[in-house]
Amino acid sequence: MKIKSLALAALVFVPAALSLAKTIDLLNVSYDPTRELYVDYNKAFAAHWKAQTGDTVNIKTTHGGSGKQARSVIDGLGADVVTLALAADVDALYEFAKLVPQDWQKRLPNNSAPYTSTIVFLVRKGNPKGIKDWDDLVKPGVGVVTPNPKTSGGARWNYLAAWAYALKKNNGGEDAAKKFVAALYKNVPVLDSGARGSTTTFVQREIGDVAISWENEAFLALKEFGKEKFEIVVPSLSILAEPTVTVVDKVAKKHGTEAVAKAYLEYLYSDEGQEIAARNFYRPRNETIVAKYAARFPQLNLVTIDDTFGGWAKAQKTHFADGGTFDQIYLK
Amino acid sequence: MKRNLPFKFAVFAALVPFAALRAESADRADLEALRAQVQQLEQQLKVLSRQLEIKEEAAAAAPPPKITLNDKGFTLASADNANWIKLRGLVQLDSRLFFNDGGGIANNAFVLRRARIISEGQFAKNFGFQLVPEFGGSSISVLDANLTVAVTPGLQLKFGKFKTPVGLELLQSDSWTFFNERSIVTNLVPNRDLGVQASGDLFDGRLSYQAGVFNGVGDGGSSTNADFDNEKDFAGRVFATPFKQAAGSPVQGLSFGVAGSIGREKTAAGRASSYRTDGQQTFFTYNAAVVADGENWRIAPQFDYRLGSFGAIGEYIVSTINARPSAAGAKAELQNKAWQIAAGYVLTGEDSSLNGVVPRNNFDPSAGTWGAFEVVGRYARLDVDDAAFPAFASAASNADSARSLGVGLNWYLAKAVAFKFDYYQTKFGFNAAAPAVSTAQILRQDENAFITRFQLAF
Numbered sequence: 001m002k003i004k005s006l007a008l009a010a011l012v013f014v015p016a017a018l019s020l021a022k023t024i025d026l027l028n029v030s031y032d033p034t035r036e037l038y039v040d041y042n043k044a045f046a047a048h049w050k051a052q053t054g055d056t057v058n059i060k061t062t063h064g065g066s067g068k069q070a071r072s073v074i075d076g077l078g079a080d081v082v083t084l085a086l087a088a089d090v091d092a093l094y095e096f097a098k099l100v101p102q103d104w105q106k107r108l109p110n111n112s113a114p115y116t117s118t119i120v121f122l123v124r125k126g127n128p129k130g131i132k133d134w135d136d137l138v139k140p141g142v143g144v145v146t147p148n149p150k151t152s153g154g155a156r157w158n159y160l161a162a163w164a165y166a167l168k169k170n171n172g173g174e175d176a177a178k179k180f181v182a183a184l185y186k187n188v189p190v191l192d193s194g195a196r197g198s199t200t201t202f203v204q205r206e207i208g209d210v211a212i213s214w215e216n217e218a219f220l221a222l223k224e225f226g227k228e229k230f231e232i233v234v235p236s237l238s239i240l241a242e243p244t245v246t247v248v249d250k251v252a253k254k255h256g257t258e259a260v261a262k263a264y265l266e267y268l269y270s271d272e273g274q275e276i277a278a279r280n281f282y283r284p285r286n287e288t289i290v291a292k293y294a295a296r297f298p299q300l301n302l303v304t305i306d307d308t309f310g311g312w313a314k315a316q317k318t319h320f321a322d323g324g325t326f327d328q329i330y331l332k
Numbered sequence: 333m334k335r336n337l338p339f340k341f342a343v344f345a346a347l348v349p350f351a352a353l354r355a356e357s358a359d360r361a362d363l364e365a366l367r368a369q370v371q372q373l374e375q376q377l378k379v380l381s382r383q384l385e386i387k388e389e390a391a392a393a394a395p396p397p398k399i400t401l402n403d404k405g406f407t408l409a410s411a412d413n414a415n416w417i418k419l420r421g422l423v424q425l426d427s428r429l430f431f432n433d434g435g436g437i438a439n440n441a442f443v444l445r446r447a448r449i450i451s452e453g454q455f456a457k458n459f460g461f462q463l464v465p466e467f468g469g470s471s472i473s474v475l476d477a478n479l480t481v482a483v484t485p486g487l488q489l490k491f492g493k494f495k496t497p498v499g500l501e502l503l504q505s506d507s508w509t510f511f512n513e514r515s516i517v518t519n520l521v522p523n524r525d526l527g528v529q530a531s532g533d534l535f536d537g538r539l540s541y542q543a544g545v546f547n548g549v550g551d552g553g554s555s556t557n558a559d560f561d562n563e564k565d566f567a568g569r570v571f572a573t574p575f576k577q578a579a580g581s582p583v584q585g586l587s588f589g590v591a592g593s594i595g596r597e598k599t600a601a602g603r604a605s606s607y608r609t610d611g612q613q614t615f616f617t618y619n620a621a622v623v624a625d626g627e628n629w630r631i632a633p634q635f636d637y638r639l640g641s642f643g644a645i646g647e648y649i650v651s652t653i654n655a656r657p658s659a660a661g662a663k664a665e666l667q668n669k670a671w672q673i674a675a676g677y678v679l680t681g682e683d684s685s686l687n688g689v690v691p692r693n694n695f696d697p698s699a700g701t702w703g704a705f706e707v708v709g710r711y712a713r714l715d716v717d718d719a720a721f722p723a724f725a726s727a728a729s730n731a732d733s734a735r736s737l738g739v740g741l742n743w744y745l746a747k748a749v750a751f752k753f754d755y756y757q758t759k760f761g762f763n764a765a766a767p768a769v770s771t772a773q774i775l776r777q778d779e780n781a782f783i784t785r786f787q788l789a790f
Contacts, residue, residue: 075413143375189379192386205382207375 032194066153085153143208154195507789565595585638611781626654643684672712733761
């Protein structure tokens with residue numbers, strides 16, 4: 001009798017429970033080089049969410065220059081979450097469309113940056129032009145590949161890393177730093193709109209002698225195209241790049257995806273999320289995972305956006321706003 | 333000579349390899365130079381190809397211009413919304429019926445109250461324009477024609493012809509007032525004028541302001557290109573919605589503020605101001621010889637309140653002028669006052685709004701949906717200064733006060749289409765010097781007007 005009752009209950013409740021399971025669509029608007037990272041991570045999170053709630057989550061991720069992606073979201077692209085190259089691009093979602101609260105960055109640990117990266121040089125095998133540090137990038141005849149800071153978050157990190165090096169070399173002299181960065185951009189033959197485009201320019205179109213690149217993108221180029229073709233050069237000084245993530249509150253609320261969007265980003269801090277980040281050449285935050293992958297990531301002298309540039313809001317306004325330093329040096 | 337020949341041959345033979353070596357070395361250097369040139373050219377070719385490729389990718393990825401046609405009009409916008417042009421329209425066809433008016437003093441009539449094609453636009457994100465010609469009524473006129481420069485959200489500059497920022501109900505769109513006709517209070521505020529205005533929203537939209545300098549017009553008047561005089565009027569308004577961010581609070585939709593204007597006028601000819609009833613009949617007008625001479629000022633405290641389906645507005649206006657009965661007459665200060673309170677309730681549950689009611693379901697008999705219904709009520713009063721009689725206005729042919737009660741039903745078939753049914757009763761008061769029976773026929777009894785409107789507004 002008891003078994004029959006249990007069987008009956010199972011017959012009734014299991015299909016009922018199954019019928020309650022939902023299929024949820026989630027859109028992650030991300031920046032250029034995270035394609036491989038989020039292919040892996042989306043699979044892992046979908047499995048995790050299914051196990052936790054029984055719901056199926058279909059995650060789509062779009063990629064492009066970080067600034068360009070932020071503009072698309074402001075113009076109405078229905079992103080439930082954004083995972084962009086830098087905080088300034090997420091700030092724009094508040095500033096221009098109030099899609100997120102002003103204090104969005106305080107909602108997740110580490111200023112909502114679950115993984116970090118830095119800026120390194122990718123050169124051709126044998127380093128034919130002898131590129132060792134930033135000074136070599138301003139020499140005549142050296143072709144430098146870097147994307148457009150107006151549209152690419154990675155490009156802004158590249159630019160600021162160069163600026164920070166020049167500042168240090170010139171004991172904080174802003175004019176000298178400006179001249180140095182201007183000289184560097186004179187050696188840039190092509191400005192791609194995003195970091196992935198830049199990699200294509202350097203690796204596949206064989207343009208230039210050195211690509212200033214996200215560390216993860218440089219490692220990926222080695223993995224995809226072979227160590228026999230390219231080398232990574234670590235400069236004497238670089239910048240701690242902190243890609244940031246947030247739920248786009250207004251959109252998630254409209255889509256009814258607030259809970260899953262929040263969980264999606266929180267899971268980036270889990271052991272599995274951090275492991276996936278490290279596997280995809282992003283520097284994890286979790287100390288255990290950091291230790292596990294210590295050999296992969298070289299130690300180097302890193303400055304931060306806050307210490308050297310007074311934070312993203314100030315850096316954005318000074319260097320990348322219309323009429324800012326980049327416009328001044330590049331138009332010249 | 334012959335003896336030397338072998339020797340010369342030997343020397344020549346010895347030198348040939350050296351010459352060949354030199355030539356080979358020169359060729360190799362040339363070859364290297366050529367190779368470097370080819371590599372350089374190849375690199376340049378690659379750069380050019382890549383630049384072309386990037387341009388093509390950008391062109392393919394560039395979103396096309398947006399074309400939108402909806403109940404807010406027809407909009408053509410660039411992909412980044414920095415540039416857009418919008419065409420909107422407003423047509424109001426009224427039926428005016430007057431009851432117990434002593435024998436058809438005012439004609440019962442169909443009236444094309446408003447017919448406008450409104451063009452607005454924005455260029456380079458920060459520069460806008462608005463052009464509003466009026467085809468309704470008896471003649472064609474330009475109601476609004478202005479250019480705006482958006483400096484920041486907190487500072488916008490407007491140049492041209494537009495509404496003077498004083499009357500609350502006057503500043504509301506002609507399409508979305510509770511009643512077909514604005515209350516008699518609006519008689520005391522300036523309408524459209526030519527000037528320059530600064531405006532903006534501060535504190536996340538909790539406070540808005542407008543301040544401008546204008547040619548200056550009389551009560552209820554609109555400016556033409558001809559100014560009354562050399563003097564200018566200053567008008568300004570601050571309007572606060574302090575609890576805007578307090579979601580769920582009953583005071584979230586409370587806004588209040590104060591507006592005013594001040595200036596000097598010295599008119600050479602008559603002062604045209606006259607006051608009209610809800611049925612648009614004149615119940616007070618200054619004598620033709622009256623000229624303005626001196627300071628004029630207005631003060632207008634006002635409020636707006638919205639809570640779900642309920643909405644209410646209220647305003648009080650004092651309008652003061654200095655005038656002479658004729659160019660040589662004694663100057664006097666005249667102060668006219670008016671106030672109104674109006675409210676509406678959307679029976680079908682939609683939100684009451686300054687920007688009109690949006691039906692949850694449009695009128696569609698086949699689907700069994702009927703749009704939205706709103707009931708409205710209003711009381712308003714206007715008092716003319718006693719000192720205006722008899723020197724500035726005839727007590728025999730003018731009322732010195734009007735009290736108006738209005739009730740109505742608004743039927744929103746869709747956001748853009750509405751029927752409005754309003755009934756107004758206006759009672760008149762007279763100066764002590766007035767005869768027992770006014771010489772103006774319309775003032776011999778209350779005005780009872782039933783005004784129906786069919787409106788298309790997008």
